[in-house]
Each structure stands twice: as C-alpha cells, then as structure tokens.
Amino acid sequence: MANASPSPQTFSGSIAQLYEQYLVPLIFEPYAIDLARRIMALQPSAVLEIAAGTGVVTRKLAAQLPAQTPIIATDLSQPMLDHAQSIGTTRPVNWQQADAMRLPFDDGSFDVVVCQFGAMFFPDKAVAFTEARRVLRPGGTFLFNVWDRLEDNVFAECVTQAMAELFPADPPRFLARLPHGYFDDAVIADALLRGGFVGPIAFDTVTVQSVADSARTVAVAYCQGTPLRNEIEARDATILPRATDMAAEALQQRFGTGAITGKIQARVITATRED
Template structure:
C-alpha cells in the first residue's frame, strides 16, 4: 500500500466530474489524449482496455483513432466520472464499466493493450495495478500509460500549490504535488513495472506541451474545484473554497497575465511489452 496516496485523493464525486470535464480536459488532457490514441493505433490492437478513464478524454480520442472493428472497454473506479463520460458522444460503441484497476474483473490474456492516461499516480498500490494490467494482456501485448512530470515542470499546478500554501500556512493542501505530480521518477516507475512481472525494459518519452485557459479565474477553478484538491481545501479551516480559488486566480494572473493564460506542462509517456 502506498501510504503517500490518501484515499480522498482519488475521490472524484459531487461537482468535480462536471468541472473536471469542462475545464481540465481541454486545459490539460486533450493534447496528451490525442498522443496516447495515436500510439495505441500504431500498436494495431483488436481489443483495448482503458483503466482510470475518467470522463473519457482518451476514450473519445481512441474512438476516433482506432478502426471500427476494435473493441474498447473503458473503466474507472469512480462511477460518477463514467456517468459523465457516457453522456458524451464517442461516435461509436464503447463499453463503460466501473472497475478497480487493482482488481480487474476480466479474464487473463483478454486484451491487446491496456491504456491509462494520468491514472497510475492515483493507484494506492502501483505494482498491484501494473500486475493486473499484465495479467489481462495477451502475450506480446502492451501497457501504454502516461504520468505527469515533477510539479516544477507544470507551471499552473506549481503556482496553485504555492498560492494555497500562503492561504493555509499551518496545513497547506499538497494534493497536486503529492499525487498528480508525485509519481514522476523513471527509476521508480521502471522498478514498479519489473516488480509487477514485466520483463521487458519500458520505453519513456518526455513530452512538453502548453496548457491554455481563457482566464486566470478559469484555471484556478479547474484546479481548486475540478479535482480532489477541492476535498482538501474544504477540509482546511481559515478560508472558504471560494476564497482559496480567488487567491489562486490572483497568483496565476500575477505570473501569467490578466487575460488568456498559458503555462508549461510536461509528462512522461511509458510503453512496456508483456
């Protein structure tokens, strides 16, 4: 059990799914989803499993990138996220199924690839999740996933975290640094994959992008109210969610400007063969 990942860090419920999909998907996830979908298509699978699918950013990208005969099964631990995903048009049939990545309800060797976008960081036991992915992969199949790089390489997240530390100096909310940006060490990831039974050496590609928002307010709402950071802020005393969000908006505007804003984001893309 990874004790550095509190259970509430993976709690995407209430208003979070809608705000996550409205703001964070275009800000952070869409460009990386297109990249993952292209990589998945290049592997020429016939059956694909997606874990930690969230509101379906990668699912929709794969639905467009993969041939029509390819079966796509998209899963997530949080039913609320899947409910949001299922409302959006994928242009083809997708099987949506609630599932825990640490206990996948699928037969051995039943998928050609397992895809996971920005989900591995949330798994309380990374090795167990990777072992489950390996179990359901056919021989020669591939696990394809990405994780955020260190928070200093992701400017909006870094700015928000610093601003919240000033709002809550006694007990700063560290969700972004602890979880989304807490699993970036290549050696640690390679070690966890090997411990899960992957004998092949993983391939790492580090990809930098730009994150865009129409305003500093939108960026602050995305992070403070559209992620489990919201749960941590609301559990803190001394400032409301609205006050914390406003402080983050001011910090983003001070660093990136008062109009439309954009900041650097960076992630590792990993593929490993079974």
C-alpha cells in the same frame, strides 16, 4: 490520512463536471491525442482503458480505431463514468466500473492496456501493473502516462504555492503529493518489474504549452475540478471561493491578464508483456 489515495467518492458531485469542463481542455486533451496516436500505430484488436475518468482518451480511441475493435473503458469512480457516458462517443464503447487493482477480466484478453494519468493514484503500483500485465496477451502493450514534477507544470505549481500562502500552517499538497508525485523513472521501472514486465521499458517526455482564456479558468480547474477541493474544504468548509480567488490572483500576477500560457509536462511509459 495525508498519504491516502483518493476514494471513488473524491471525484463525485460537481468535480466530475468541472473536471471535464475545465481540466480536460486545459491539460488532458493534448496527452489524449498523443496516447491515441501511439495506440493507433499498434493496430490493436482489443483495448482496455483503466482510470478512464470522463473519457477524453476513450473518445479519441472511439473516433480513430476501427468499429470492429472493442474498447472497454473502466474507472473506479462511477460518477466519472456516468459523466463520460453522458458525453458519449462516436460508436459503442463498453463502460464498466472496475478497480485497477482487481480487474474483472480474463487473462490475455487485450493487446493494449492504456491509462492516462491514473497510475499515480494506484495504492500499490506493482499490484496494478501485475493486473495490467495479466489481462494483456503475450506481446501486448501497456501504455500509460504520468505527470512530471510539479516545477515542470507551472499552473499546478502556482496554485500549490497560493494554497500554501492561504494555509501556511497546514498547506494542502494534493497536487504535489499525488498527480505530480510519481515521475521518477527508476521508481516506475521498479514497480513495472515487480509487476512482471521484464522486457524493455520506454520513457518519453512530452512537453506542451497549455493555454487558458484567463487565470480564473485555471484557478477553477485546479481548486474546484480536482480533489484539491476536498483538501481545501476539509480545512474550512466555507473557504473554497476565497481559495479560488487567491489562486486566480497568483496566476494573474505570474502569467498576466487575459489569455495565459504555461508549460505542462508528462512522462509517457511503454511496457511490453514478454513471456
């Protein structure tokens, strides 16, 4: 179904490895640093991370939070967690497979719940936000980020346009539909309100210049390290190399040869449990 969210299997196979190798340094690392800085300022005593992926935020938190502060890092995809665990952290972290829609934790267990670029994938945002609020202690903070619109993330926009040229009758729109499809403040605030967050909600825009050593690196990152790969291969199981080549050519035409730089932009949302 065109509007379906990715299943846990969507991030299986080589996608987890390519995600970590290419996408983490390309687009996720600077936002992990930003979230970790915000969490450190809160001085939490217990942290839950949902949709932890391959653990880029988890590693930042493990390196910066006191050793006595427990960190539980969860994801719906066991292959992503397995890859995160294979990388490791500087001190023990509790890794646990969990669905953000049905968190297996007691009420009021954490004073920070953090989610990096996962909220866009929740099938029912209000239900997931209700769960985040439930496991927070009164006065606790729910901190998450989402990608801004596609045109403010120029590498993803360029790759999406290249795929539209390759598949003009049925272009794969994963990047526009899911990662870059949940950025409207009013829509997010409404879901948080329905999830029980009745206090003030803060929205920040964080813009970064992403640097890659080549257009090819960006093409591999998006075409092979995200669920866009599944949409490409669903149209033609043999076409992934050609699709990657076309994306690389489009990126090179727009951004040049050698190392390339492009704007990426996200929204960072802070909500507090107020009883």
